[in-house]
Amino acid sequence: MALRINDVVPNLKIQTDQGEINLHDWIDHDWAIIFSHPKDFTPVCTTEFGAVAQLADEWAKRGTKVLGVSVDGVEDHVKWKQDIKAVGGADPGFPIAADTGLEISKAFDMLPADYYLPGNRTPADSQTVRTVFIIGPDKKLKLSMTYPMNVGRNFAEVLRALDGLQTAAKENVATPANWVPGMDVVVPVAVSDEDAIAKYGSIDKKLPYLRMAKLPG
Secondary structure (H helix, E strand, O other), rough: OOOOOOOEOOOOOEOOOOEEEHHHHHOOOOOEEEEOOOOOHHHHHHHHHHHHHHHHHHHHHHEEEEEEEEEEHHHHHHHHHHHHHHHHHHOOOOOOEEOOOHHHHHOOOOOOOEEEEEEEEHHHHHHHOEEEEEEOOEEEEEEEOOOOOOOOOOOHHHHHHHHHHHHHHOOOEEEOOOOOOOOEEOOOOOOOOOHHHHHOOOOOOEEOEEEEOOOOO
C-alpha cells in the first residue's frame, strides 16, 4: 500500500555511512527530509547531493535533519562523498543510508514489494528510487515528490515547501501558489471574518472562500 500524506512513516533500523540509526529516534522532535537516488557515482545525483550539502545552514536554521538514501553500500558512500564535496564545494555532513536490501525503498513504496536488484545493475534498474520525503516531528509524512532520472531536483523548491509546511503547522494557515516567507497567507475557511480580523488586523477578501492576510510580525 502506498505511503500517503499524514501516514506515520515506517520505523526502520537503517545502516548509514555514519553508523546505524533508528529512524524515529533519529528524527526525534525535529523535521526531517529523506531523499533517495538509484546509485552512487551518477552524474545528476552527484550535483543534487552537492546542492543539499550547500544548504546545510538552511536545514539547521529550520530544525531539519537530512538523510540520503542509496541502494549502494557504506564503502561506496564514503568514497562518493569525496566527489560530492569536490563538485558542490561543501562538505556533505548528512548521513547516507545503505539500502542494499531495499528495505527503505520498499517500505516507502518506491519499489514493488517483490523487486530485487540484478547483478551488475545499472541506475536504470532502480530508477524509481528518486523521491523526496518531508516528515514532521510527529513522524508523519507531510510531502513527497518523485523525479525521473534525467531531471535534477530543485532543492530551493524543497526548502520553500519546507517553509510552507512549517508555517502552516505553526500558524494554522495555508500558503498560496508560489508563496515564499514574507508573502500573504491564506486564511482557513473554518475561520470567520471577525476572528481573522481580530488575529491579523485586516484581511484581503478576494473571493468569499479566498481571504489573504499578513502574518503578525
